[in-house]
Amino acid sequence: MDGHNRHAICEELAISFEVVEREFSDADDAKMWIIRNQMGRRNLPAFPKCELALRLKELIAAKARENQATSTGGANPHLFLNSGKGAPVHTDKELARMAGVGKDTIAKAAVISEKATPEQKQALRKGEESIHAVYTEIRSKERQAERIEKIEQATAPMDALESIGEYAVIYADP
Numbered sequence: 617m618d619g620h621n622r623h624a625i626c627e628e629l630a631i632s633f634e635v636v637e638r639e640f641s642d643a644d645d646a647k648m649w650i651i652r653n654q655m656g657r658r659n660l661p662a663f664p665k666c667e668l669a670l671r672l673k674e675l676i677a678a679k680a681r682e683n684q685a686t687s688t689g690g691a692n693p694h695l696f697l698n699s700g701k702g703a704p705v706h707t708d709k710e711l712a713r714m715a716g717v718g719k720d721t722i723a724k725a726a727v728i729s730e731k732a733t734p735e736q737k738q739a740l741r742k743g744e745e746s747i748h749a750v751y752t753e754i755r756s757k758e759r760q761a762e763r764i765e766k767i768e769q770a771t772a773p774m775d776a777l778e779s780i781g782e783y784a785v786i787y788a789d790p
Contacts, residue, residue, distance in 0.1 A: 647672070648672060648675060651669070651671055655669070661743035662717055662725075662747060663725060663747055665714075665716060666711075666715045667729060668714075669712075670711060670726055672711065672714070721748075724748065727754060728740065728751055
């Protein structure tokens with residue numbers, strides 16, 4: 617599951633090592649263990665930790681859904697916990713806790729994972745850029761694109777009128 621590189625190095629250098637066997641209930645539990653184990657690396661910057669945590673998003677969301685039961689019904693339905701399943705799980709809070717960052721930071725990292733350039737991601741992985749700075753840059757470019765689109769939409773009818781010719785008349789209700 618883990619330590620393949622260390623194992624190969626020990627074999628190559630004839631260094632004795634100990635193998636610890638672990639049992640997992642399923643592949644998802646094994647995946648969670650591997651990622652949580654990687655989170656313990658001290659030299660790992662915030663963004664790679666967020667990336668690792670985000671890999672578990674679907675697994676944690678599934679556990680959160682397991683902790684919920686059907687609605688109590690009525691005009692104002694409320695979800696309630698299944699008995700014995702544990703406390704409610706909030707996916708974003710759990711991911712943030714695992715990565716050692718705040719809820720807003722994990723949300724920004726999710727946006728970055730989806731929309732950042734490979735260069736931006738590489739700079740984040742090396743610790744050369746902050747999550748906040750890259751997120752702000754992405755959002756700024758999105759807002760600028762939205763403004764340009766609105767301007768183009770607003771000027772489209774005028775462009776159509778100009779193509780009719782100089783005798784175009786606009787009628788409006790009084």
